[in-house]
Structures are given as C-alpha cells and as structure tokens.
Amino acid sequence: MKFKLKISLCLFLALPLSVIAQNKYPFQNTKLDFKKRVDDLVSRMTLEEKVGQMLNAAPAIPRLGIPAYDWWNEVLHGVARTPFKVTVYPQAIGMAATFDKQSLFKMADYSASEGRAINNKAIEMGRSGDRYVGLTYWTPNINIFRDPRWGRGQETYGEDPYLTSVMGASFVKGLQGDDPKYLKAAACAKHYAVHSGPEPDRHVFNAEVSKYDLWDTYLPAFRKLVVESKVEGVMCAYNAFQTQPCCGSDLLMVDILRKQWNFTGYVTSDCWGIDDFFKNHKTHKDAASASADAVLHGTDVECGTDAYKSLVKAVKEGKLLESQIDVSVKRLFMTRFKLGMFDPKEMVKYAQTSSSVLESDEHKAHSLKMARQSIVMLKNKNNTLPLSKSVKKIVVLGPNADNPIAILGNYNGTPSVLKTVLQGIKEKLPNANVVYEKAINFTNDTLLAYRNYSNQCSFDGKQGFKAEYFANNELKGNPVSRQEQSLEHAWQEGQQVGEGIVARNFSARYTTNYLSDADGPVTFEIEGDDGYRFKVDGKEVINAWTRNRWGAQQYKLLAQKGKSYQIVLEYWQGDGKANIKLSAGNYQKTNFIALVERIKDADAIVYVGGISPQLEGEEMKVNFPGFSGGDRTSIMLPKVQTDLMKALHGTGKPVVFVMMTGSAIAIPWEAENIPAIVNCWYGGQSAGTAVADVLFGDYNPAGRLPVTFYASDSDLPNFSDYSMTGRTYRYFSGKPLYGFGYGLSYSSFKYEQLIMPAQIKGGARLNLSVAITNTSNITGEEVVQLYISNPNSKVKSPIKTLKGFERIVLKPGERKVLKFSLSPRELSFIKEDGVAQVIKGKLVISAGGSQPDEMNPTSGNLLKKTITIL
Missing domain, CATH: 3.20.20.300 (Glycoside hydrolase, family 3, N-terminal domain)
Known part of the structure; x- marks a missing residue:
C-alpha cells in the first residue's frame, strides 16, 4: 500500500499544474x-x-496543486552536488x-x-x-577575501x-x-x-x-x-x-x-x-x-x-x-x-x-578555456618555460600531481572525465618517458605505500566485502545487501546507492575477513565523509562517528601470517557528497637522496604541490600542521615541500613548481631559487590539460592574481580583526612577494598615450584611453588595469584601488586602444561616516599590466597622469 502511495505522489508531482487543479x-x-x-x-x-x-525543503500543497520544492542548490563553478554528470569549471x-x-x-x-x-x-x-x-x-559568494588564512576564500572573487x-x-x-x-x-x-x-x-x-x-x-x-x-x-x-x-x-x-x-x-x-x-x-x-x-x-x-x-x-x-x-x-x-x-x-x-546540454562540447571547451585563462605564471627565469616537447624523460612529482580532489575544488559537481596534471603531461608527451612519484604528502614525507589487499578479503567464501546499505543514517531496519570487491565509493548527494536508497541520510556496513599473508604491521586507512567506525575482531579501534568531513584516520594492525581478522567498517552520510574508502599498506619515509638519484637523468622536473580542498574549506575537521578547522594557521608553504624542492633544485635540472591553491601561499625560498613557478588554483575538470598547454607552450598564460601573495605570516594582522588596516593591496604598506594583479606572459607589451583631460567638474564622468602594443613575436593576452590613488593624505582612502580592467588578445606587433569611462561613484571615496563623496582636488590615474609601483616585466612600462577634480 505504501509503495502504491509513493508512485501516486510521484505521478502527482510530475503532472502539469493545469491537469492537477484544472485552472x-x-x-x-x-x-x-x-x-x-x-x-x-x-x-x-x-x-x-x-x-x-x-x-528550504518546502512541502507540496496538493489541494492547491503546489508541488514540493527545495530551495537549496549551488552553482559556484558549475552546477554542484547534483546526482547528474555536469561540466566543472x-x-x-x-x-x-x-x-x-x-x-x-x-x-x-x-x-x-x-x-x-x-x-x-x-x-x-x-x-x-x-x-x-x-x-x-x-x-x-561575494565576500571579500580579506585574509588568506580563510579556508572559504577560494569560493570568492578575491580581495578587491x-x-x-x-x-x-x-x-x-x-x-x-x-x-x-x-x-x-x-x-x-x-x-x-x-x-x-x-x-x-x-x-x-x-x-x-x-x-x-x-x-x-x-x-x-x-x-x-x-x-x-x-x-x-x-x-x-x-x-x-x-x-x-x-x-x-x-x-x-x-x-x-x-x-x-x-x-x-x-x-x-x-x-x-x-x-x-x-x-x-x-x-x-x-x-x-x-x-x-x-x-x-x-x-x-x-x-x-x-x-x-x-x-x-x-x-x-x-x-x-x-x-x-x-x-x-x-x-x-x-x-x-x-x-x-x-x-x-x-x-x-x-x-x-534538453538534457543534451549537460557536458556539451561547447561547455567542456569553455571549461578548458577558463582553466587556461586562470593560470598565473609567477616566475620564468631565463625562459625556463615553455619546456620542449622533445624531452625524452620528464619527472612529475608531488601530492597534487595526480589528485582529482584538488582540481575539483569545493562546492563542485562531478564530470564524466577529468584531467590531473600527470594525465595532461602524459597526453602532451605520448613518446616521452613520464615518470611519476607522489614523493610526499602535503605536510609530511611519510607515505602510506598502498597495496592491493582485495585478494586477502572474503566473506562467506566470496572475495570482497559484504555491503549492507540502510535508508537512514543509523544502520537501522532492513538493509539492501550485495557483495563488493573493494571499498572505494564516491557519490554525489541524491545519487543511487542501492535499490530504493539514495546518497542522502543513509548508512552502510561493510564486513569482511582479512587473511594476513605475512607477520608484521599493516596499516588500514579510512577516508570518509561524514562519519565512520572501524572494528577489528569485534573491537572498535576507530570512532569518527561524529561529523568528520574530509577526515582520514589509520589503525595499525600487528598481524600474524595465516591468521584471519574480521574487519567491519560502518559509515553514515548526511547531506553533501558521500565518500568512503578503505586502504591498506605500510608507511615509508621518503628518502630524498635516493629519490634524487633515481631522477637525476631527467630532462626536466615538474613538482605539483601547494595545498588542496582536503586541507582548506568550510568548517572542516583538519588538524595538520598549519591548518585548523578549514582555515590555515600559517600561509607558509608546508616545510616538507620546500625541503623537497631544495633537493630537486640541487640536481641542476630545470625545476618547475606547479602550485595548486585556493588562497595565497608564502613561498619566499621558491620565489628566490626555483626558476619557473606557475599557479593554477583548483582548475576544474580540464586543469591538467590547461597546465600542460602552458608548460609546453601551446597556450600563452595571462592570468592575474586576485589576491596579494604575502612574503610571510608576519605580514598579516590578527585573523579575527575585521579592520582593513594593513590588509590587501589597498591598505598593505609592506612589500608583497607577488602583488594583486600580477602575472607574467610569454609575450611582452608596451603602453603609451594615456589620454585624459587635465581636469573635470565634480560629479562628471572621466573618459580616458590608453594604447597597448604587443612588442613580441608571439600572440598573447594582456590584462590592462586601471587604478586611482589620492595623494591627499588628509583624506582617508586606499593607497591605490582598481577601477577598471580589460583582458585583450594582441597578435605580434598589434596595437589596440582601450577606452575607459569612470562614473562619479568610481571617482568617489568613502568618508569616515560611511558616505560616498567625490573627492575634490588631485587624483592620480595609472594604466598598465600591474598595480602602480609594482612593475610587471612582461607588461613593460606603466603610465601615470594626474587629474584635478573641481
């Protein structure tokens, strides 16, 4: 009877309102x-x-023909959390x-x-x-990314x-x-x-x-x-x-x-x-x-x-x-x-x-375009980049080299196909020897060397796990059961888990018998979102049953050869994505000296590091050094990554640092010593292809930093202080490592003819133009930036503030004239009482490929003029 009622309700919700209530x-x-x-x-x-x-979950009102509706949906960089496959930007x-x-x-x-x-x-x-x-x-999310330690800053459009x-x-x-x-x-x-x-x-x-x-x-x-x-x-x-x-x-x-x-x-x-x-x-x-x-x-x-x-x-x-x-x-x-x-x-x-638009070719092409456009080349000493496609051996290292979680960011959907950096490089160099090692984790050099343990697991004489799925998050009632060969699942919310069970407020129990093939320790690692319990021979050895988003824990079993151990993993999910994975292996500390010896004959080394959404994000239970609760306690690149790059730099081979991050990272040693640094954020489903295109010269980068990259933690005020004093490029008086608006190109550009009136009346628009020429022999994109600053120290105002920008494409030798028009509001400053007012007197207008006083070597000169507002 309940089953029939459910069918009837579904049919009701699917019917046009005109049929239901007859207008x-x-x-x-x-x-x-x-x-x-x-x-x-x-x-x-x-x-x-x-x-x-x-x-948010508004119920149906059948008597009025009103269907149920849930207001909660997300589309941060593509439709998020849906059970359907979508394009991820x-x-x-x-x-x-x-x-x-x-x-x-x-x-x-x-x-x-x-x-x-x-x-x-x-x-x-x-x-x-x-x-x-x-x-x-x-x-x-249009909150201002005022402090790089905020884990959700990745969801914003930056600090300006x-x-x-x-x-x-x-x-x-x-x-x-x-x-x-x-x-x-x-x-x-x-x-x-x-x-x-x-x-x-x-x-x-x-x-x-x-x-x-x-x-x-x-x-x-x-x-x-x-x-x-x-x-x-x-x-x-x-x-x-x-x-x-x-x-x-x-x-x-x-x-x-x-x-x-x-x-x-x-x-x-x-x-x-x-x-x-x-x-x-x-x-x-x-x-x-x-x-x-x-x-x-x-x-x-x-x-x-x-x-x-x-x-x-x-x-x-x-x-x-x-x-x-x-x-x-x-x-x-x-x-x-x-x-x-x-x-x-x-x-x-x-x-x-039509559903044919889902992951259409046009959408996937635009995802790749934006991934390319987003890449910021921070350093390219002696034209280390682009790398030659004729390399015979290239080594790809690092915790983000083959990490699909990092490229997808947070608040994301799931695409049918995604490309990590490792995959992108392999596809770019089909004839080269592409050697990959993870080498280190984000914050330590001791890796779990995973092993295939599936042939050691069985239940009721069948290889694998007995899996039981419950239509609630309390392991209650009659489950849907099946045998599974391994334990590694990732569902979007609402996706089908089992017959009559979807990935929202469900739970699962996985049971198997593990037969040890050797004497000695074996480490079991569980990654789960939202909560889990792990039992060995009936004894609970891990309890992460409370909300444990992106949490991973380990248990070391001192095993005896030939002995069987009953393993039970219980899991629940509330809302959002559902992930549960059981791995096994032994921890090994990476020997940097031995690693360098193995790769010293490489033509080039690409290290893919930084951080990931596994470390920064919304209200997370993360307690690695430098990270807490989704935020960061330090903006420094984790020391183990710098130590590894020092060892790689010692080989004398070209080293490229590909950095993934959703926030500014302080990399003072790398900025001084690594010849090429590329920041690719969390680049979406085509991130790996885009990075490979930039590294090997098939795309000329032109991305710009939407946040200030500070040199150290000492540059930052107290995180909880919301005063803007000393924060962002608008109020920071120190010297950043890389400033807001910074980014290099394989091309070079020249600015000239900043044309504008010497004075205007208060309340009038300011119309101006500037000419830009590509002075190189390669087609490139340039981000033209317009800033104003107020030299009158008696009026409180930003040191400088962006008021216009345009991204353009220029062929070799091509010249374009860009026009800008600033409204009276854009020529105003905020008074102490919060009221906007057009400032009378002199204003400095600057145009170029970077901030005033922070020259971009590939953007060439910067133009400045003073205007008087009457």
Missing part, C-alpha cells in the same frame, strides 16, 4: 501579472501551509584570476542551462522536490571590492538570463555582509567594523548586485554584526538592504543559521523568538533546520502577525513564478532545455 484559481491564470497571481495564491493558504513554504578564485568578465558571464550562462536541464529532468522523474535539482542557486563587484555582476547576468519575463535561474549574493572567517568561530563570532570599512570594503559588491544587477536572492551570514545575528541585523537587513537599496527579492538564512540565534549567539531565548525576529528583519527562508516551524506558535503568541508572514511567503512565490514554475512548459523557453 480553477486566479493564480493559475497566466494572463494575470505575477503580483496578482502571488497575492491570490497566498490568500488561499493556511498559516501552517505558509510557514511550511518558508523552509575552475574554482571561483581561479575564475577571478582570468580577469575576464565575458568568460565568467558565459560560464554562468552555460551552468544555468545545465541547471535547467537537470531541473527539467527531475520534474520528468517526479523528483522536483529533491535537493540540488532546483533553480534557486545560493551563489555567488571592484573586481568582486564586476565579476559578481557578470555571473548574475549570465545565470539569470535576459528573458523579459522569466528568470533562467535565480542567483543569490552571499554571505551578507561582514563574513570571512575564522571558520571555527563563524557561529559565535561578532564582527565589529568602522562605517568606513563597512562601506569602503564589505558592502560595495553587495550594493552592485542588489541595486544594479537585480540579483534575485541574498543569503545572510552566520556571524553576528554589531551584536545582532546578521539575519536579524537592524542595519544590514532593514536599513540598508530593504530601505536604502529597495531590495524586493528573497533572503535565505545560511544553513542552520537561525539556530545560532538561540544556541550560539544567545541573543534569543528559543526557536520561536529567534524565528519571529529573523522574519521581521526580512529573512524569508530558513535553511538546514526547522526552527521556522515554530513561527505558527510565534504568531499565536503575538510575536509577529500573520500578515508579516505573508510578506515573506509572497516574496518566495514571486521568485518561483518568475522562474516559470507555475506556467505551461511551452510558455517558458528555459523549461524546454
């Missing part, structure tokens, strides 16, 4: 405008139904490094198309209420408010589409507003900043997306601001967002953020008071928990009126109507998107 209500009349339809719909709902729609920080707003626009447009295809497919399958198949994406604003606006425009009536998808600006770590403190932290820093640094990108780009959604942050939780902030939510900026879209809490009101910030006594206050401040959706269910009680207790609930519910349905969810498919062109 008997005005809200189903497509000739009426959205406002009238929304008003009519909400007027027909009970209080309980309205409150249900304010949860470089991580957001890498896309920022392209300094190409058109490329980002196209990426967002393509991703929205894939999202539409997924949504259409989910509706056809009767799964429209599933998480990660909806059209409301909680992206982009102008770059973040422009790239964020391009993303919103691409994602939301250009239809005059319907949204292609709904973007959401997050995390509003003063939010950038530390991760372990984000649920309790209270941010205090001056009005100057608030309006000069933290708010410009949000203002741009809300006021000019008309972003559909905003997500308020976990932390408190001036003692009020951000989702209940008088200043941020009411005065600025709704009143000053006239934002009419929806606001969602960050997930589990409403619970923080009464559990962590302690500003409210219970769920009802917290929920009521959040709604009164304009937070329309609660994500993650169900504190908002208490809104029914809050209304009955007089904490807020039902009419105030109506305001939020109407905003939510207005977004859904604008997405075409209540109109016939033939009326909404986006609803007709």
Whole structure:
C-alpha cells in the first residue's frame, strides 16, 4: 500500500499544474501579472501551509496543486552536488584570476542551462522536490577575501571590492538570463555582509567594523548586485554584526538592504543559521523568538533546520502577525513564478532545455578555456618555460600531481572525465618517458605505500566485502545487501546507492575477513565523509562517528601470517557528497637522496604541490600542521615541500613548481631559487590539460592574481580583526612577494598615450584611453588595469584601488586602444561616516599590466597622469 502511495505522489508531482487543479484559481491564470497571481495564491493558504513554504525543503500543497520544492542548490563553478554528470569549471578564485568578465558571464550562462536541464529532468522523474535539482542557486559568494588564512576564500572573487563587484555582476547576468519575463535561474549574493572567517568561530563570532570599512570594503559588491544587477536572492551570514545575528541585523537587513537599496527579492538564512540565534549567539531565548525576529528583519527562508516551524506558535503568541508572514511567503512565490514554475512548459523557453546540454562540447571547451585563462605564471627565469616537447624523460612529482580532489575544488559537481596534471603531461608527451612519484604528502614525507589487499578479503567464501546499505543514517531496519570487491565509493548527494536508497541520510556496513599473508604491521586507512567506525575482531579501534568531513584516520594492525581478522567498517552520510574508502599498506619515509638519484637523468622536473580542498574549506575537521578547522594557521608553504624542492633544485635540472591553491601561499625560498613557478588554483575538470598547454607552450598564460601573495605570516594582522588596516593591496604598506594583479606572459607589451583631460567638474564622468602594443613575436593576452590613488593624505582612502580592467588578445606587433569611462561613484571615496563623496582636488590615474609601483616585466612600462577634480 505504501509503495502504491509513493508512485501516486510521484505521478502527482510530475503532472502539469493545469491537469492537477484544472485552472480553477486566479493564480493559475497566466494572463494575470505575477503580483496578482502571488497575492491570490497566498490568500488561499493556511498559516501552517505558509510557514511550511518558508523552509528550504518546502512541502507540496496538493489541494492547491503546489508541488514540493527545495530551495537549496549551488552553482559556484558549475552546477554542484547534483546526482547528474555536469561540466566543472575552475574554482571561483581561479575564475577571478582570468580577469575576464565575458568568460565568467558565459560560464554562468552555460551552468544555468545545465541547471535547467537537470531541473527539467527531475520534474520528468517526479523528483522536483529533491535537493540540488532546483533553480534557486545560493551563489555567488561575494565576500571579500580579506585574509588568506580563510579556508572559504577560494569560493570568492578575491580581495578587491571592484573586481568582486564586476565579476559578481557578470555571473548574475549570465545565470539569470535576459528573458523579459522569466528568470533562467535565480542567483543569490552571499554571505551578507561582514563574513570571512575564522571558520571555527563563524557561529559565535561578532564582527565589529568602522562605517568606513563597512562601506569602503564589505558592502560595495553587495550594493552592485542588489541595486544594479537585480540579483534575485541574498543569503545572510552566520556571524553576528554589531551584536545582532546578521539575519536579524537592524542595519544590514532593514536599513540598508530593504530601505536604502529597495531590495524586493528573497533572503535565505545560511544553513542552520537561525539556530545560532538561540544556541550560539544567545541573543534569543528559543526557536520561536529567534524565528519571529529573523522574519521581521526580512529573512524569508530558513535553511538546514526547522526552527521556522515554530513561527505558527510565534504568531499565536503575538510575536509577529500573520500578515508579516505573508510578506515573506509572497516574496518566495514571486521568485518561483518568475522562474516559470507555475506556467505551461511551452510558455517558458528555459523549461524546454534538453538534457543534451549537460557536458556539451561547447561547455567542456569553455571549461578548458577558463582553466587556461586562470593560470598565473609567477616566475620564468631565463625562459625556463615553455619546456620542449622533445624531452625524452620528464619527472612529475608531488601530492597534487595526480589528485582529482584538488582540481575539483569545493562546492563542485562531478564530470564524466577529468584531467590531473600527470594525465595532461602524459597526453602532451605520448613518446616521452613520464615518470611519476607522489614523493610526499602535503605536510609530511611519510607515505602510506598502498597495496592491493582485495585478494586477502572474503566473506562467506566470496572475495570482497559484504555491503549492507540502510535508508537512514543509523544502520537501522532492513538493509539492501550485495557483495563488493573493494571499498572505494564516491557519490554525489541524491545519487543511487542501492535499490530504493539514495546518497542522502543513509548508512552502510561493510564486513569482511582479512587473511594476513605475512607477520608484521599493516596499516588500514579510512577516508570518509561524514562519519565512520572501524572494528577489528569485534573491537572498535576507530570512532569518527561524529561529523568528520574530509577526515582520514589509520589503525595499525600487528598481524600474524595465516591468521584471519574480521574487519567491519560502518559509515553514515548526511547531506553533501558521500565518500568512503578503505586502504591498506605500510608507511615509508621518503628518502630524498635516493629519490634524487633515481631522477637525476631527467630532462626536466615538474613538482605539483601547494595545498588542496582536503586541507582548506568550510568548517572542516583538519588538524595538520598549519591548518585548523578549514582555515590555515600559517600561509607558509608546508616545510616538507620546500625541503623537497631544495633537493630537486640541487640536481641542476630545470625545476618547475606547479602550485595548486585556493588562497595565497608564502613561498619566499621558491620565489628566490626555483626558476619557473606557475599557479593554477583548483582548475576544474580540464586543469591538467590547461597546465600542460602552458608548460609546453601551446597556450600563452595571462592570468592575474586576485589576491596579494604575502612574503610571510608576519605580514598579516590578527585573523579575527575585521579592520582593513594593513590588509590587501589597498591598505598593505609592506612589500608583497607577488602583488594583486600580477602575472607574467610569454609575450611582452608596451603602453603609451594615456589620454585624459587635465581636469573635470565634480560629479562628471572621466573618459580616458590608453594604447597597448604587443612588442613580441608571439600572440598573447594582456590584462590592462586601471587604478586611482589620492595623494591627499588628509583624506582617508586606499593607497591605490582598481577601477577598471580589460583582458585583450594582441597578435605580434598589434596595437589596440582601450577606452575607459569612470562614473562619479568610481571617482568617489568613502568618508569616515560611511558616505560616498567625490573627492575634490588631485587624483592620480595609472594604466598598465600591474598595480602602480609594482612593475610587471612582461607588461613593460606603466603610465601615470594626474587629474584635478573641481
């Protein structure tokens, strides 16, 4: 009977609304405008139904023909976490490094198309209420990457408010589409507003900043997306601001967002953020008071928990009126109507998107293009790069050389095919001897030498594991069972695990008997996300049952030859990706001297290191040296990596350091001694191909740093201090290792003829132009950057600040003239009281391939002129 009921519900969700309710209500009349339809719909709902729609997992209302809908979806660099295969682009920080707003626009447009295809497919399958198949994406992350230690900085467009604003606006425009009536998808600006770590403190932290820093640094990108780009959604942050939780902030939510900026879209809490009101910030006594206050401040959706269910009680207790609930519910349905969810498919062109767009050739080609564009060449002494394709032997080393996790970043989808750097080099050099060794881990030189132990594992006389899967995360009930040869699984949320079981809130038990083939220790290593337990002969030897995202633990078994040991691994997953892997082997310390001896006859050495999303990210349980809770405690490259590169440098062979990272890394020794350094971020599914193209000269790099690469930890203020004093290129008075906007090319360029008026009236636009010539014999791309600085020390202002950029392609000898037009707002500075004002007097305008006073050797000269504003 339950099975039949489930089928009936699926059929109901898949039916067009016109069939379900037969157009008997005005809200189903497509000739009426959205406002009238929304008003009519909400007027027909009970209080309980309205409150249900304010949860991210909004239930169906069958009597009105309203299908279930989950607001929670992500599209940071391609559609994320979906069970379908999708195109994965470089991580957001890498896309920022392209300094190409058109490329980002196209990426967002393509991703929205894939999202539409997924949504259409989910509706056809009767799964429209599933998480990660909806059209409301909680992206982009436009927080300012003020401190390189923040693990989630990789999700942002860097440290500069102008770059973040422009790239964020391009993303919103691409994602939301250009239809005059319907949204292609709904973007959401997050995390509003003063939010950038530390991760372990984000649920309790209270941010205090001056009005100057608030309006000069933290708010410009949000203002741009809300006021000019008309972003559909905003997500308020976990932390408190001036003692009020951000989702209940008088200043941020009411005065600025709704009143000053006239934002009419929806606001969602960050997930589990409403619970923080009464559990962590302690500003409210219970769920009802917290929920009521959040709604009164304009937070329309609660994500993650169900504190908002208490809104029914809050209304009955007089904490807020039902009419105030109506305001939020109407905003939510207005977004859904604008997405075409209540109109016939033939009326909404986006609803007709075919699944053929998923991983289309055009999308995959653009992923490769952006991966290439994102690569920043930091050093190329004596033209070490490009390497010759005629090399006979090349050695590829390092923890990221063949690491698929690193290239995918976080908040990612899963592609059908991905290319690591090792794979990219092998494909580039089919006739060469490409030698690979991992050599070291990120933070130590003792590796687990894995062995194939599958032929030593059996259950009930069959090789492998008995696998039992449960449709809950507590190992309860009747499982789906099968025999599996090995234990290495990775599922996207919602993907099929077993019959009737999907990868969300499920658990598993794996049982086998391990027959030892030798006397001595064997180390079992478990990697799991979210939690696991490991038992040997009935004894629990590892308990990581509490949330253990990206955690890996080991157990050393002192085995006896011929003895059998029962092994049980229990695992659970909540939301997000599901990963469980059991490996076995013995630890071995890498002998650098022996390694160097093995590779000394190589023509070149490529070391692929840096860090990875296994170390930095959102609220992680990571405790390696230099890392804590997803953040970094030091920006220095882990010492073991520098030690290895010193040994490699001693061979006298050309050494290329390919660095993967989502944040700035201090590499003072490498910058001084390694001849070639290339930063490729987390480059997406085609990262390896893109790196190989750059290393061997098939692509001329032109990426630029969207963050400052400092020389050491001593350059950084206290992580928890949100004052911008001494932070980012705009306020850092020291000498960086590599500055914001820096990046080399195989070409060279010359700037000339910076043409602009000597003076303009206050409130007028400044129009100017500059000419750029490719002075080399190779076609190259250049990122032209425009900065202003205020020489009047009596007026508080940044040392220098970006106000324009353009990425262009120039053939050998080709000359182009670029025109820029700066608005009065772009010529303004923020006063101490937070008000923007055009500064009267002199301003210095500079144009070139880098910041003022930080010369880029391949970009040639830098031009400066002074203008007087009357």
